[in-house]
Amino acid sequence: MAAACAPRRRVAVSDVAFQRCISPDCGETYALDDARVACGRCGELLDVAYRWNQAPTPKSLKDFEAKWARRSDPLCFSGVWRFREMLPFAPPGKIVTVGEGQTLLQQSDVAAKYIGVNGGRLYLQYEGMNPSGSFKDNGMSAAFTHAHMIGAERAACASTGNTSASLAMYCSVTGLMRAVIFVGSGKIAYGKLSQALEFGALTVQILGDFDDAMARVKEVAGQLGIYLVNSVNPFRLEGQKTIMFRVLEALAWQPPDWIVVPGGNLGNSSAFGKAFVELKELGLIDRIPRLAVINAVGANTLYELYEKRGLRWNGGRPDATIIDGYHRELDQAKRKADTIASAIEINRPVNLKKCLRALDACDGVVREVDDQQILDAKAKVGAGGFGCEPASAASVAGAKRLREEGVIGADERVVCILTGHQLKDPTATVAYHSADQEMFNNILGKRGVRRASFANRAVVVPNELDEIIKAIRLYG
Ligand SMILES: *Cc1c(COP(=O)(O)O)cnc(C)c1O
Numbered sequence: 001m002a003a004a005c006a007p008r009r010r011v012a013v014s015d016v017a018f019q020r021c022i023s024p025d026c027g028e029t030y031a032l033d034d035a036r037v038a039c040g041r042c043g044e045l046l047d048v049a050y051r052w053n054q055a056p057t058p059k060s061l062k063d064f065e066a067k068w069a070r071r072s073d074p075l076c077f078s079g080v081w082r083f084r085e086m087l088p089f090a091p092p093g094k095i096v097t098v099g100e101g102q103t104l105l106q107q108s109d110v111a112a113k114y115i116g117v118n119g120g121r122l123y124l125q126y127e128g129m130n131p132s133g134s135f136k137d138n139g140m141s142a143a144f145t146h147a148h149m150i151g152a153e154r155a156a157c158a159s160t161g162n163t164s165a166s167l168a169m170y171c172s173v174t175g176l177m178r179a180v181i182f183v184g185s186g187k188i189a190y191g192k193l194s195q196a197l198e199f200g201a202l203t204v205q206i207l208g209d210f211d212d213a214m215a216r217v218k219e220v221a222g223q224l225g226i227y228l229v230n231s232v233n234p235f236r237l238e239g240q241k242t243i244m245f246r247v248l249e250a251l252a253w254q255p256p257d258w259i260v261v262p263g264g265n266l267g268n269s270s271a272f273g274k275a276f277v278e279l280k281e282l283g284l285i286d287r288i289p290r291l292a293v294i295n296a297v298g299a300n301t302l303y304e305l306y307e308k309r310g311l312r313w314n315g316g317r318p319d320a321t322i323i324d325g326y327h328r329e330l331d332q333a334k335r336k337a338d339t340i341a342s343a344i345e346i347n348r349p350v351n352l353k354k355c356l357r358a359l360d361a362c363d364g365v366v367r368e369v370d371d372q373q374i375l376d377a378k379a380k381v382g383a384g385g386f387g388c389e390p391a392s393a394a395s396v397a398g399a400k401r402l403r404e405e406g407v408i409g410a411d412e413r414v415v416c417i418l419t420g421h422q423l424k425d426p427t428a429t430v431a432y433h434s435a436d437q438e439m440f441n442n443i444l445g446k447r448g449v450r451r452a453s454f455a456n457r458a459v460v461v462p463n464e465l466d467e468i469i470k471a472i473r474l475y476g
């Protein structure tokens, strides 16, 4: 590794980082090289924690900009690892990067107008520009690095699609591990499945949905000693913190007023909260943005619990009776998650408690948007250029709702996270724009989508020059 990019002060990495149970009543700690996804004592989620005074932390966020001049070093080029002083758990020689995190924060006046905020105040963070086409690469780079550090040979995940695409990519590009992925039946968008298959992952299709696949992969990984890379893995979230660092960097280190993000397994929202809390603790920012997490109506567990039933982090002691009661209701009603936004089609978010902590730290709100609102917002994002997949557009649809409610002010600076690339799920996009009513009904109508308010339909013309020219004059 280039000396210029090495830490300024040499310290043994294990002195700096360790794992810690998130429950304040437990707080059990674990060594860095312990591969576990829950506390062995109380079963709660784990954090990666740092002894910051043992590590060379930056004096100012501007320090990170200097890395760009050294981008011929892969660790300075990576949009994750150029911030590695903020996730100092890996020795540089073990870090795995495939060039993730080259993303863009784009000001969008099309989206600003749609949402109802003033021009110049709305930004879209295009995480679809990652190598496998979703934000998952940020977290995968970190979890994969940890897996590599501890000598794992196989890595597994359950996935609505993007996690598996990302894992499969890291495995095939680096040749360091074998990918084992679990997917539910008929739920995964073809763009994502095609990646996992082509990258050569062992693909196990479960007759069930994501929540079923998630439960199984935990059992299987435990029994076979396979490294689990779902976002219950605390190292995933360390990588996902860097999305916020890049947003801040693009805004000249001035925190925006709002971060709006779709909520599925709630890894991103949890990671964003952790990122801001740590930056504040280190004195690198003086203000934490507010966080809005957006569920789909058909997978709205967080919305139900947080907004309807008043569940709160409560200093690390969220009311378990509220959570258990809701899960029992889901079971009794045999309710399965259902939304066109397949990446957030999840009823039992594994990072629920960490997300409650993030909402607490970021004065957060949660909203739900239906598939109609998601697809209309997605069409608007696409009309502004680049585009996104359905789940991503929940952020824009959610921001619009919050603006209509007056929760977001017209002159506030809002960043919507676009989590995945438009080409991940072309089926939903084509159905929306299609003039074929049957296709529309089969894919969208059955989910309660009634209109394609912003459809750009293909013009059908006979194969005759005059007719074609006429059509272009008429419509163009
Ligand atoms: C995984 C994923 C989500 C959900 O993110 P969480 O961190 O699980 O809440 C949203 N959008 C896309 C495109 C995803 O791949």
Ligand SMILES: [Zn+2]
Residues within 6 Å of the ligand: 021, 022, 023, 026, 027, 028, 039, 040, 041, 042, 043, 044
């Ligand atoms: Zn514990």
